[in-house]
Amino acid sequence: MAAIELNGVTKRFEDDEGLFDSLLPSSEPDTVTAVDDLSFSVAEGEVFGFLGPNGAGKSTTINMLLDFVRPTGGSVRVLGHDAQAESVAVRRRTGVLPEGYEVYDRLTGREHVEFAIESKEADDDPDELLSRVGLAPDEADRRAGGYSKGMSQRLALAMALAGSPDLLVLDEPSSGLDPAGAREMRDIVRAEADRGATVFFSSHVLAQVEAVCDRVGIMRDGRLIAEDTIEGLRDRVDAEATLRIDVDGDADLDAVRALDGVSSVETDGDRLVVGCTDDAKTRVIEAVEVGGATVADFETDSASLEDIFLAYTEGDDPADESEVAA
Ligand SMILES: Nc1ncnc2c1ncn2[C@@H]1O[C@H](COP(=O)(O)OP(=O)(O)OP(=O)(O)O)[C@@H](O)[C@H]1O
Structure with a gap:
């Protein structure tokens, strides 16, 4: 059974609160x-x-997914339940870290976590959850109104983990986290997946996504x-890679420049730096050798998730929209 399943889902908002609407009743x-x-x-x-x-x-x-917004059409199923008709069952088994979570100023961190544990009817130890997200006991005893952004974010993650949910929905989870916090968050996500939880992870921090996600979906x-693994997307977008080749002898630069998929060729001492698509790399190496030079060593940088993301979301779609890869 899929943890999340959307079928033909559409949501239209009526934007009827525009500035001039009250002046133009007939519009x-x-x-x-x-x-x-x-x-x-x-x-x-x-x-x-x-x-x-x-x-x-x-x-x-x-x-x-969480029935905070109702679709205009189509069906949403979460953990085998209809997301609308059985939203209580969905929420009982789901931990949510909402974007920009706002703490209750007067409650301490520990009280927040105790509240989350109670609402899930779970029996977690609040201190264990707090320590898992890196909030020290003295911090947990402070009122959350004085928390920094990163501390609030850690607290929200501890609350989402209460009751060992079957599904974790994390909306921009690393927002406000320092590098250590971001790494801890990644470790927690992996640990949760290892115990069998499904993690639905939305983020603009692509390095974070690349480090933890099995598969990604890109909306536009x-x-x-x-929708694919990062490797699969990389193969499909022909995103630019950089190939650095240490060459003995004189390479035929014009022959390399003329190759399909090569966009730039520069020299740096005995080193050739070639901008090319992933599939052109072998052709470049061959052309250098056929031209009479010897390849002493080479290294490549593949396209990052950021390159892939930009290839999909800027300009024309690289893939035919009707052919979303599974
Ligand atoms: N309550 C609403 N009323 C009217 N329009 C809305 C409402 N909520 C979202 N929208 C519109 O729906 C579109 C999608 O918004 P949404 O917030 O889902 O995007 P997003 O991908 O989460 O963006 P971001 O990365 O900025 O958070 C936008 O055009 C937005 O203005």
Whole structure:
């Protein structure tokens, strides 16, 4: 059974609170299609990265998983339950770290976690959860109103972990975290997946996503334009790689420049620095050797998730939208 399953989900908002609407009573309300016929699924135990530029429809989708927003059409199933009709059952088994979680100023950190444990009817030790997210006992005893952004974020993560949920929904989890906090968060995500939880992870911090996610989905204008492992996406976008070759002898630079997939060739002493697509790398090495020089050594930098993300979300879609890869 899939942990998350969306089928043909659409969400249109009526944007009827515009500045001039009260002055123009006869005008039709505008509608915004936040999510447009969206279908995808996330397997149990998977860490799924949900990406997309601002306004792509990520938060709206997350809100539909949790029944904070109702779809205009289509069906949403979470942990085998209908997300609308059985939202209580979904929330009981789901830990949520909402974007920009606001603490209750007067409650201490520990009281927040105790509250989360009670609402899940769980029996976790609050101190254990707090220490897991790196909040020291003296910090846990302070009122959360005085917490820094990163401390609030750690607290929200401890609350999401209460009751060992089957599904963790993390919306921008590393926002405000220092590098140590970001690493701890990654370790927690992996540990949760190892115990069998599914993690649905939305973030603009692509290095973080690359480090923890088994698979990613990229949203654009309310639609999922790509869904695959990072390796799979890398293969498909022809994103630029850099090839650095240490050469003995004179390479035929013009022959390398003329190759398909090569966009730049520069020299740095005995080193050739070639900008090319992933699949052109072997052709470049061959062309250097055929030209009479010897390849002493070489190294490559593959396209980062950031390069891949930009290739999908800027300009024309690199993949035919009707052919979203599974
Ligand atoms: N309550 C609402 N009323 C009207 N329009 C809305 C509402 N919520 C979202 N939208 C619109 O739906 C679209 C998708 O918004 P959404 O918040 O889901 O994007 P997002 O991918 O989460 O963006 P971000 O990365 O900025 O958080 C945007 O055009 C947004 O303005």
